[in-house]
Amino acid sequence: MKNTKPDCMSIGVLVQEANTADRCSFYGMLFQKVVLEAAGQECLTMLEIVPKASEQECVLPRCLSNEGIQGLLVIGTWEQPYLQNILQQAEIPLVLLDESDAFYACDAILPENYFGMYQATRHLIDMGHQNIGFVRPASTAPCVLDRYFGWRCALEEAGLAVREEWILDSEELPAGKRRRSFPKGGPLPTAFAASDRKAALWLARILEKRGLSIPEDIAVVSVSYDGNLLPGQLASYRLDLEAMARRAVRVLSKKIRFGDNYSGIRFVDGRLEKRG
Template sequence: MARKAVRLSDIAEKLGVSTVTVSNALANQRGVSEELREKIKEMASEMGYHAPGTQIMAKTAVNIGVLVQERYLGNGSSFYWRLYQELAIACAAHNCLLAFCVLKPDEEKNTVLPVMVSDHRIDGLIVMGEISRAYLRMLEKEAGMPMIFLDFFAAEFDVDCVISNNFYGMYTATRHLIKKGHKKIAYVGSVKSSNSIADRYFGYLKAMRQYGLEEREEWIIEDRTSGTMEIIEPKLPKDMPTAFVCNCDQTASVLIHELEGNGYRVPEDVSVVGYDNFVFMPVCDVAITTYGVDMPEMAKAAAERIISRVKGLDKGPGRLSIISGNLIDGESVRALI
């Protein structure tokens, strides 16, 4: 029977210290006295501890794990599948191998450590897409390796984060409608579902307030279920705006389908703008005007940050990298002036 791998928490329990202290000592990070550092290293050696990635494929430069919650993947293509593809390309350029792990809802709820982490198969971990803070705290305590948060920001963690420019992107999309003469503009997105959707909402508010336009509660429209994040048909308001800005292109596509089903033409009667420049399951034939996310650049930034951390080239505090995109004209916006 194979011997169970020694974890950082095992060493911490033996010495009566925290897992973070053990991790810092073994990585020669600041904040640990030399005396305690030596005790930790001696105990690690006695217990047969092996740093992540040293037992498996030792000659490989870096082995990176990618963790994504199941709800983000859907039944087919999705934004995160595309982002993972870009990440694979970016990591291959640095002679890295990726291990992909899907986090099940019950595993997230019960804070189950991914096998690729507990078995020391990887050197670093990229968490792609926002997950619960309880699970992230468990990873911070138990993983014992560098981490990157991709496509979400968590200020309470000292971790590198790479995100798209959600605030400015949605500000740009909303301003585009305003410049086209629209004054009655609704926002479609479940604001409490994620920080990214909330940041985009605040970008919408910034543009509306800058131009002195009316904000209505009925024009803030839910677009997905809580928990599963499944996109639903937005409920059209009684007092219709002349335009909608949507937190993602998939929502924009579903909205256009709903508008057409209710007798509205896009863009002749109503204009629609999206975000992402990616629709994984199109349900309309209209080319959507959108703020395009630069996925290759996001993937490149994430790959460079995690490799730098794994190789010990950067031991400073976590950094936030904000990647800008650009407005892409489609056929879903009509000028009123």
């Protein structure tokens, strides 16, 4: 490790190119919060934007060969071989931010996707709903699966039925997979848990087309990271990006200062935001 003043560190920040395009996206905002948080904790940052091709070809990030960089923060969900290669080669402390694959023996900071959706669904159940559907995006990213399991867990715990026909796809699926849109006939649930804000928006549009209103006919909850509750939306579990960024920089700086001890995955609490 280079001999620098103990009160100022230099860290590398790795983000995927695709995640920098939209700065209001989850990762777009997370990366900005990390840079600001690092600045607030007297950290210099070296940002490295990784193109898809480098990720696929497992090209090592440049900041790993930079003498001054003392630790690395990796933001996003990456191809496994790419991340494994970095973990093997890196000699400096490393923290993953929202790489939810528990497969890696590396410190990771994750948002509470599972528990968040569990709480949001529990809120519906507490309000008396027994028939609760789920709306999910096309992605099969770990965060989407976590939220799905959160919804499922809340239902099963309460002894409520998980009905496949009430799991709706808010986006077109890749070729070969059949999308399940809003049920044409049969009984409707009285509430939906939407995986994210976009999925909730899609649901609101579909319901409006069918002449159903929120929350009178159908109650809606979701998990989100920014923005207000949608009109009529009952509750949203809001992930705390700022707390995640703060935690990640703190953990990394501890590892740099006091030695690289692996301590595991930390989940960062969000907050259930209720209407009224």
